[in-house]
Amino acid sequence: MLQNNPELKGKIDLLWNKFWSGGISNPLTAIEQITYLLFMKRLDELDLKHQSDSEWTGETYASKFEGSWIPPEYRARQDARDNDANWARKLDDEKRYAIDKRSLRWSEFKRMQAEEMLLHVQSKVFPFLKDLNGAESNFSHHMKNAVFIIPKPALLVEAVKTIDEIFEVMEKDSQEKGQAFQDIQGDVYEFLLSEIATAGKNGQFRTPRHIIKLMAELVQPQLGHKIADPACGSGGFLLGAYQYIVTQLAIKAGSTNLTPDEDGFVRTSVAAALTEKAQAILASSLWGYDIDSTMVRLGLMNLMMHGIDEPHIDYKDTLSKSYIEEAEYDIVMANPPFTGSIDKGDINENLQLATTKTELLFVENIYRLLKKGGTACVIVPQGVLFSTGGAFKILRQLLIERCDLKAVITLPSGVFKPYAGVSTAILLFTKVWASKEKVTKPATEYVWFYDMAADGYSLDDKRAKQEGFGDLQDIITKYHARNAETDTDRASKYFIVSRAELEAESYDLSMSRYKQDVPQEVHYDEPSAILDRLIRAEVGDLNGADLAKMESGIVRELLELKGMVG
Known part of the structure; x- marks a missing residue:
């Protein structure tokens, strides 16, 4: 969407530049602060809309900005009744420090003078935002250590002005092009996340959203599936699964106003048409974990900006001894860290691979997390496909014998630029044998290989959109129509390889091992x-x-x- 709206893209770039020149040069810090402001703005707009709708429908709506708000530290607790003096002081504090919620609205504080606005947002609005879902909520728990660090009144004033302008363009775009406002808002936030230049350290790369959409089309998550990402970052895979499910439900309900995006995918984030029961099921389906507290907050806010009110994203090292879940999930979608290693003494005892390489341990752990019959779609460095180390071979054997390894899709090396030029592949497998079960028959009969040459974007650092969809839509079509009897042309970009042949090659999963090179006749001048x-x-x-x-x-x-x- 943003590629086709230079006005909106320009204003977002302007917002970035204001933060840079205003003294916040770390992109990760900048996006946190911008996210807080976007939340304040969107919270006010949604509340006003709900109030307006309730007047027309006659339904009761309790505004988030009615009455007074008391900061948690000044609230009287029931257990303080045992101490009369303390109870009385707390009640007095409640009256003294109560804040009129109307003053916490974006539309109210944006009219303040610069110095007054900064103090008001720092000391009142931001603490209210952190307490939004209640002290016991997952969101409030992870927001506990969040800080509002916009240092200058002038920067806050300029940021508020620019965000108002961005929302005006979004509203105009929604009305003129018929795209849901929530989807445009999600696109804007995704664009902001793509600007995190510090991504790529410790092997963590932001996964392009068209690759996530491709993977969702391959696994086809359904309403009721329990879905996880054990290294979720900003929550892109969870959002991808959510959008796929919502879109399929909208299509089944007869929605006809959904159009393909620039990559050929049909997607929406708007779940308003779903029943209350379906929304509750969907909200409880998505589970993410990450070891970076900043990314946990960004992941929570990313999903909340797309309409998921209380996401299940938590701070946790899923490779460590403290993470004991097993056979919990129907779907796992992930792009786990490629490089680095974990302290051997902290590795979960249930992981059997004799290695500290995280790219191997995550794949084994994903196998453990799947229920029997559950499916995973995982991005790995291509070295996992062919490296001769003992742990590499054992992992590939596990995927072939204990799982039905359905597909290996190699990706061009430029997919993760500008963060990295690493060559990667997608592994798609379904768990057949539980970790403690004896394998009586290997689960994989054959593996479908596809060599993606293009993803619809230039493979340099600019990653400019190219004409067409590259191989994205072809992969989806060919995968779901794969056939062991017809996909036999080894000179093609896709073909089938039998388990027997894979076993004979020490479970090597590199496509080049099996691909037939066709010599091309070259004509030279005299x-x-x-x-x-x-x-x-x-x-x-x-x-x-x-x-x-x-x-x-x-x-x-x-x-x-x-x-x-x-």
């Missing part, structure tokens, strides 16, 4: 014609050539060589 071109490059037109040049060393030798070949 030697005399090539020599003529070389001579012309030195002296120009042979008929009017300068005699001095003709007698020069290199030209003389070329002429002698021409005379020898005829």
